[in-house]
Amino acid sequence: MQYGFHFNVKRCAQCFACEVACKSAHGTRPHVQEEPGTCGPRFRQVVELKSEEGPTPIQYVSMACMHCGDAACMSVCPARAIYRDPEFGAVLVDHDKCLGCRYCSWACEFGAPQFGADGLMVKCDMCIDRLREGLDPACVASCCGGAIAVGPVETRQNPVRESAAKRLAAADRLL
Numbered sequence: 614m615q616y617g618f619h620f621n622v623k624r625c626a627q628c629f630a631c632e633v634a635c636k637s638a639h640g641t642r643p644h645v646q647e648e649p650g651t652c653g654p655r656f657r658q659v660v661e662l663k664s665e666e667g668p669t670p671i672q673y674v675s676m677a678c679m680h681c682g683d684a685a686c687m688s689v690c691p692a693r694a695i696y697r698d699p700e701f702g703a704v705l706v707d708h709d710k711c712l713g714c715r716y717c718s719w720a721c722e723f724g725a726p727q728f729g730a731d732g733l734m735v736k737c738d739m740c741i742d743r744l745r746e747g748l749d750p751a752c753v754a755s756c757c758g759g760a761i762a763v764g765p766v767e768t769r770q771n772p773v774r775e776s777a778a779k780r781l782a783a784a785d786r787l788l
Contacts, residue, residue: 615702624760634755654727656737678725678737686717
C-alpha cells in the first residue's frame with residue numbers, strides 16, 4: 614500500500630504548527646530567518662506562494678517529501694540506501710548505507726533530500742514510527758485546521774479527482 618500526504622490549501626491557517634511539530638519530532642533546530650543555514654534540515658516547510666504583481670503572499674503551502682511512487686531519489690542512489698517501507702510505502706533512508714554522494718538531492722525535483730551536519734542524507738520519513746503505532750505523523754497531529762492528512766493514496770486522491778472532474782465538467786457546460 615502507498616501512503617501519502619494530502620494538503621488542502623483552503624483549510625490551512627498559516628500557523629506553521631506543522632513545521633514546528635516536525636522539527637520537534639525529529640529533534641532538529643528551529644528555522645531562524647536571521648541565521649541562514651543554521652536551522653538544520655527542514656523535512657516539512659511552509660512555502661509562501663507570491664503573486665507576480667506584488668510581494669504579498671497569496672497562499673501558503675505545507676510541503677514535505679512526496680514519497681513518490683517512482684521515486685527518482687531511489688533510482689539514482691548507488692548505495693541503495695534509499696528504500697520503500699513495505700507497509701506504508703514511505704521512502705526511507707538507511708543511514709548505514711548512505712555515502713553522502715548527493716545524487717538523490719540532484720534527482721529530486723521537490724528538494725526533499727537534504728544533508729545533515731554529518732554529510733549524510735536525511736528527509737521526511739512520514740513519522741514512520743508513529744504510523745506503525747497507529748498514530749498520525751507529527752505534522753498531521755498538530756495541524757489545527759485539518760489541512761494535512763495522511764493515508765492510502767488511492768482513497769485520498771479519489772475525492773480530489775472527483776471534485777476537479779466536476780469543476781471541469783461544469784466549465785465545459787459553460788463553453
